[in-house]
Amino acid sequence: xxxxxxxxxxxxxxxxxxxxxxxxxxxxxxxxxxxxxxxxxxxxxxxxxxxxxxxxxxxxxxxxxxxxxxxxxxxxxxxxxxxxxxxxxxxxxxxxxxxxxxxxxxxxxxxxxxxxxxxxxxxxxxxxxxxxxxxxxxxxxxxxxxxxxxxxxxxxxxxxxxxxxxxxxxxxxxxxxxxxxx
Amino acid sequence: xxxxxxxxxxxxxxxxxxxxxxxxxxxxxxxxxxxxxxxxxxxxxxxxxxxxxxxxxxxxxxxxxxxxxxxxxxxxxxxxxxxxxxxxxxxxxxxxxxxxxxxxxxxxxxxxxxxxxxxxxxxxxxxxxxxxxxxxxxxxxxxxxxxxxxxxxxxxxxxxxxxxxxxxxxxxxxxxxxxxxx
Numbered sequence: 001x002x003x004x005x006x007x008x009x010x011x012x013x014x015x016x017x018x019x020x021x022x023x024x025x026x027x028x029x030x031x032x033x034x035x036x037x038x039x040x041x042x043x044x045x046x047x048x049x050x051x052x053x054x055x056x057x058x059x060x061x062x063x064x065x066x067x068x069x070x071x072x073x074x075x076x077x078x079x080x081x082x083x084x085x086x087x088x089x090x091x092x093x094x095x096x097x098x099x100x101x102x103x104x105x106x107x108x109x110x111x112x113x114x115x116x117x118x119x120x121x122x123x124x125x126x127x128x129x130x131x132x133x134x135x136x137x138x139x140x141x142x143x144x145x146x147x148x149x150x151x152x153x154x155x156x157x158x159x160x161x162x163x164x165x166x167x168x169x170x171x172x173x174x175x176x177x178x179x180x181x182x
Numbered sequence: 183x184x185x186x187x188x189x190x191x192x193x194x195x196x197x198x199x200x201x202x203x204x205x206x207x208x209x210x211x212x213x214x215x216x217x218x219x220x221x222x223x224x225x226x227x228x229x230x231x232x233x234x235x236x237x238x239x240x241x242x243x244x245x246x247x248x249x250x251x252x253x254x255x256x257x258x259x260x261x262x263x264x265x266x267x268x269x270x271x272x273x274x275x276x277x278x279x280x281x282x283x284x285x286x287x288x289x290x291x292x293x294x295x296x297x298x299x300x301x302x303x304x305x306x307x308x309x310x311x312x313x314x315x316x317x318x319x320x321x322x323x324x325x326x327x328x329x330x331x332x333x334x335x336x337x338x339x340x341x342x343x344x345x346x347x348x349x350x351x352x353x354x355x356x357x358x359x360x361x362x363x364x
Contacts, residue, residue, distance in 0.1 A: 004245035004252050004323050015197045015204055017220050020298065022197055022204055027247060030323045038199050039248035040222065040298070063186035064296040065209060066221035070186050071296055108339075112346040113295045114246040114253055116202065116222070141186050141212045157290075157357050164294040164346045171353045175339050 042119035085122035102128030224301035284310030
């Protein structure tokens, strides 16, 4: 394998907005030419596939302003400073849906946007779910509902679910359940 | 279904970098409170699943500076101004790998980063492939190789492929090929 590494020569922060920063780095390319890379830094996130005892998946419908559209997606959220990803998953599932789970399985990592963001999304399966009261902020408006696994797959195939993290998490869950039984 | 729409009250461009802009909009929430949304605008992109006559997939290994890591990914690229997505796919496949394809199938859309980007990625299957000379820029360093479909699936399951657009495109291709035969 070739060494494809681009080496940092200098780094500037163009924008620092709390949620994310925009950086512009000058880099030395493998062919020794100089170029620059503009990218977003992000604290990382967690997405959860919550599977109920009846096999249904807990989903959300949420407005995403960047795309001016409501999306069907799995519960997810950003990792707080010094927070373990599993704890982020348990916290976000409770806050957004009210569910707590007794059985958590790590399904892997996904990188949503390797061209211009360093975000990594930790992906978990959550089972042994008990319903409770959600802890959503008054400004956080979302709908929670459940759907069979096969209906989720149909909605991916027919384009009703297009959110990347949700498609990947359901795909990893499908493979995990096939390999390990339900 | 609830009306979850957030209405734009004002919009500022915080950063305009050619590749993408960073915007900060003030919005009216469904509960009539005011908040703000920071997000990136992006021209959109195309990812291609190139399937050779032997069933193997054409892949790339490319360094992604934002994550300081080389990734295994499918051929992909940004949509030029006023370019049709299918043309972007045909152009990028040729430029990056040298392949041209006679049979293109639209597999759908994916939204990689709905929390803070308006990027949409158009996803295509390409078959009837003929090898030729790539047209990579001297500064564009990447390795092109081929792998069986089942080896791709194994690399997703064991975490060797974590690039979001690549996982989703292979997943959509798997479902398409199952539904429509090879």
